[in-house]
Amino acid sequence: MALLNVLDIGRSGLQAHQEAMQTTSNNISNVNTPGYSRQRVQLESRAHQTNFGYRLGAGGVELTKTLRIHDDFVQKQILDESRVLGNLSARASVLGRLEGVAFHGLQDVSERVNQFFNNFRELSLNPEIPSLRVAVRESAASLTQGVQKVASSLETMRNGLDSQIEHSVDEINQLAGRLAELNQSITNIPGTRGVPHELLDKRDQVARELSVKLGVQVQEDQNGMFSVYVDGVGMLVHGAESNALQMVRNPGDAETDPGKVEIFLKTPMGFQHATRALPEGELGGMIQVRDTSIQKTLTELDRIAFEFSHAVNETHRQGTTLEWNGNDKGLFFTDIEDREGAALKLDLSEEVKRTANAIRVSYEEDAPSDNRVALDIVDLQTSSIISPFDPVSSKEHTVNEAVNNLISGIGSEVNGAKQMLESQQGILSQLDNYQKSISGVSLEEEAVNMMQFQAAFNASAKTMQVADEMLETILSLKD
Amino acid sequence: MSRVATGQMYDKSREAVEEARSKESVTAEQAATLRKINLPSQDPHGWALAKEIKDELSVRDTLTRNANLAKKSLEATEQIFKEATEFVERAYELGLAAIYKDEKVKGAVRAEVKELYESLIHTLNTRYGQRTLLAGFKAGKPAFDQSGNYLGDNGRIEIEVEHGNRMPINVTGESVRPNQEGDHVDIPGVFLQILEGLKNNDDEAIGDTFDKFHTAVGQLTSVRTEIGAKMNRIDRALDSHEIEKIGRQDAIANIEEADPVRVFTDLARDQTALKASLDTTYKLLNEVPPDKLFR
Numbered sequence: 001m002a003l004l005n006v007l008d009i010g011r012s013g014l015q016a017h018q019e020a021m022q023t024t025s026n027n028i029s030n031v032n033t034p035g036y037s038r039q040r041v042q043l044e045s046r047a048h049q050t051n052f053g054y055r056l057g058a059g060g061v062e063l064t065k066t067l068r069i070h071d072d073f074v075q076k077q078i079l080d081e082s083r084v085l086g087n088l089s090a091r092a093s094v095l096g097r098l099e100g101v102a103f104h105g106l107q108d109v110s111e112r113v114n115q116f117f118n119n120f121r122e123l124s125l126n127p128e129i130p131s132l133r134v135a136v137r138e139s140a141a142s143l144t145q146g147v148q149k150v151a152s153s154l155e156t157m158r159n160g161l162d163s164q165i166e167h168s169v170d171e172i173n174q175l176a177g178r179l180a181e182l183n184q185s186i187t188n189i190p191g192t193r194g195v196p197h198e199l200l201d202k203r204d205q206v207a208r209e210l211s212v213k214l215g216v217q218v219q220e221d222q223n224g225m226f227s228v229y230v231d232g233v234g235m236l237v238h239g240a241e242s243n244a245l246q247m248v249r250n251p252g253d254a255e256t257d258p259g260k261v262e263i264f265l266k267t268p269m270g271f272q273h274a275t276r277a278l279p280e281g282e283l284g285g286m287i288q289v290r291d292t293s294i295q296k297t298l299t300e301l302d303r304i305a306f307e308f309s310h311a312v313n314e315t316h317r318q319g320t321t322l323e324w325n326g327n328d329k330g331l332f333f334t335d336i337e338d339r340e341g342a343a344l345k346l347d348l349s350e351e352v353k354r355t356a357n358a359i360r361v362s363y364e365e366d367a368p369s370d371n372r373v374a375l376d377i378v379d380l381q382t383s384s385i386i387s388p389f390d391p392v393s394s395k396e397h398t399v400n401e402a403v404n405n406l407i408s409g410i411g412s413e414v415n416g417a418k419q420m421l422e423s424q425q426g427i428l429s430q431l432d433n434y435q436k437s438i439s440g441v442s443l444e445e446e447a448v449n450m451m452q453f454q455a456a457f458n459a460s461a462k463t464m465q466v467a468d469e470m471l472e473t474i475l476s477l478k479d
Numbered sequence: 480m481s482r483v484a485t486g487q488m489y490d491k492s493r494e495a496v497e498e499a500r501s502k503e504s505v506t507a508e509q510a511a512t513l514r515k516i517n518l519p520s521q522d523p524h525g526w527a528l529a530k531e532i533k534d535e536l537s538v539r540d541t542l543t544r545n546a547n548l549a550k551k552s553l554e555a556t557e558q559i560f561k562e563a564t565e566f567v568e569r570a571y572e573l574g575l576a577a578i579y580k581d582e583k584v585k586g587a588v589r590a591e592v593k594e595l596y597e598s599l600i601h602t603l604n605t606r607y608g609q610r611t612l613l614a615g616f617k618a619g620k621p622a623f624d625q626s627g628n629y630l631g632d633n634g635r636i637e638i639e640v641e642h643g644n645r646m647p648i649n650v651t652g653e654s655v656r657p658n659q660e661g662d663h664v665d666i667p668g669v670f671l672q673i674l675e676g677l678k679n680n681d682d683e684a685i686g687d688t689f690d691k692f693h694t695a696v697g698q699l700t701s702v703r704t705e706i707g708a709k710m711n712r713i714d715r716a717l718d719s720h721e722i723e724k725i726g727r728q729d730a731i732a733n734i735e736e737a738d739p740v741r742v743f744t745d746l747a748r749d750q751t752a753l754k755a756s757l758d759t760t761y762k763l764l765n766e767v768p769p770d771k772l773f774r
Contacts, residue, residue: 031486032486036753038484087608089667096520099519099520100516103518103519107530110530110534111537114537114538118537118538118540118541121538121541121545122541122544122545123640124545124638124639125548125549125638126548126608126610127608128609128610128618128619130610159716164771184582187579197557210532235498258755270632306515329601364616364617364632364634365636366617367615367616367617367618367632368609368610368616368617368618368619369610369614369615369616369617369618369619369634369636369649370616370634370636371636371638372637375480375637375638375645378639379643381538382642382643400531400534401531404527404530404531404534405527407519407526407527407530408519408523408526408527408530409523410518410519410520411518411519411526411527412518412519412520412522412523414518414520415520415521415523420522429494432490432553433487433490436482436484436486436487437481437482437488438482439483439484440485440486441484441485441486442483442484442485443773444485445482451671461518
């Protein structure tokens with residue numbers, strides 16, 4: 001019955017375009033969903049229906065599959081570039097904060113260094129005036145407080161960064177778990193028309209977030225599962241299984257291991273140390289700033305405090321005091337034995353704290369106008385008394401040069417990180433743009449599709465109506 | 480033909496507005512502070528250069544203050560030697576007036592010379608603040624006792640007048656005493672000698688002091704010349720500080736300060752760009768083609 005076949009064909013048209021409308025509607029509703037890839041229906045004409053070798057007529061239409069419009073190669077590039085972006089973004093952000101902390105603090109230290117030497121300069125002009133010794137002592141106290149404050153702020157920042165790292169590790173573990181679940185879900189759902197696209201989009205999105213946060217490598221196996229691993233560390237996600245990063249607070253050996261929080265990858269085979277092996281991603285960026293930039297600033301500040309206090313003490317010790325106390329060692333600053341932590345330990349010696357008369361200005365006893373010790377201390381301002389931070393360099397620095405180098409070094413690092421971040425953002429923006437031009441939903445396009453599918457749906461309904469009327473006509477013939 | 484997704488349109492608008500806003504905020508900060516560099520990362524090299532100059536200026540400020548104080552101390556020292564010269568010249572004149580005169584005249588002259596001697600010792604013990612100017616390092620006590628004995632030492636009090644460059648700013652009591660070359664005299668001793676001659680009516684002893692008074696005047700003049708030279712050196716250092724200060728402040732301004740004309744024209748440009756970007760975004764997002772299609 002050809003007319004009945006027409007009804008069947010019309011029904012297939014109604015069904016196919018109704019489903020096509022669902023896809024269009026889904027695209028429209030996800031126009032702003034991050035990571036969503038637009039879908040397109042694939043319509044095919046149904047095969048001719050036959051009966052005992054007789055052709056009964058055309059077969060109508062069927063929606064064979066819904067396609068996910070996606071470029072895997074671009075997605076791979078985005079994952080690769082996201083690793084770098086995550087790293088640069090974290091570095092620029094944390095270094096910016098470091099600059100904020102260190103710049104004002106160290107600039108203040110530099111000014112207090114000038115004030116300290118200038119007060120000694122004034123004391124050298126009038127060594128007989130007691131109030132000038134008090135001024136020297138106060139400026140020195142202010143200098144030690146300034147140095148301690150910067151060191152303490154840097155320590156606080158480093159500890160704060162540890163908390164941030166802990167938070168980031170939690171997020172990474174959640175993402176890894178979610179990705180493993182998505183792997184499982186994707187393989188468990190047998191799609192009638194192919195793979196579940198929304199889950200693939202979600203998995204891509206999670207992989208991207210992981211890449212930004214941890215700098216992972218992602219590979220798809222033959223079963224369509226993502227394996228996620230960190231170079232030099234191990235597998236984070238394998239199929240439906242995920243491993244977790246774990247943190248260990250390490251208060252120990254700060255020379256070899258300056259950070260307090262260490263990161264390990266926990267696998268069924270044991271713990272794999274990961275702290276040093278995370279060159280990319282936000283986590284790697286934070287660890288790099290913590291273990292290099294902040295640590296370098298602290299070490300340099302310790303070196304400056306240690307060598308400056310020793311140089312002043314060495315000159316000061318040779319002078320004579322106005323007020324001899326049997327226990328006096330001739331120290332101006334406390335005698336710091338170890339470079340490590342010297343900035344936090346920098347303080348006035350007990351004798352100078354007790355009385356400003358313990359400040360030694362003269363080499364000769366009973367010679368109140370002998371200002372030679374004060375002048376020799378003033379000379380330290382222009383003397384290269386701070387050894388180079390870079391062991392390869394042989395150039396020593398004055399105190400101010402060392403402090404200024406420290407500030408400008410951080411400035412250069414921030415500047416470099418910001419420029420690299422801008423450049424990387426440009427690269428990723430281009431890739432995102434390209435991906436969106438392929439996978440993004442276009443409302444104009446969907447509106448046209450909608451009209452197209454609506455027209456076909458209406459026409460199919462009309463053919464069924466006409467076929468029905470024709471049947472009515474045929475059936476009425478026997479009356 | 481490239482396909483444009485709806486999201487791209489919004490992204491582009493967002494990026495354009497963010498970029499325009501970011502540029503405008505940087506220029507606005509420069510306009511508000513009139514500084515090009517507010518953080519080292521904005522120009523690490525420029526910042527380091529400016530900081531080095533500022534450190535140098537801070538030292539120069541103190542050196543200038545010190546040099547001015549040292550100059551005052553030298554002026555006070557010069558005054559000592561000026562007064563001492565007057566005492567020597569007056570004593571010499573009185574000696575000339577008394578020689579070969581009777582005891583009564585010599586007695587009157589002796590009283591005046593004694594006054595001069597006491598004034599001389601008082602002047603040689605002049606204090607500036609808490610320092611006896613001619614006592615060397617031992618400046619907490621008088622430089623000379625009443626018998627004309629020197630109680631100080633030969634300590635040279637130096638100050639830094641230029642960075643790393645010291646100069647002595649004191650003259651010790653040794654300058655009114657005999658030197659190793661033998662061309663100086665013991666000035667208080669000459670006074671004591673003439674007083675002794677006047678007391679003993681000893682014209683030979685009185686006459687013997689005349690040459691010594693001549694030498695003393697030369698000796699004191701030479702010290703005053705030395706003080707003048709020190710003051711000149713301080714003046715030159717002060718001039719140098721002043722010139723350097725102006726030059727270096729200019730250098731800091733060039734590095735750190737924003738050119739107001741440029742920064743405000745830049746600000747106007749960036750604000751126009753921001754406005755244009757906002758207008759475009761408004762038009763783009765309020766008149767999107769899908770609106771017509773979905774109507």
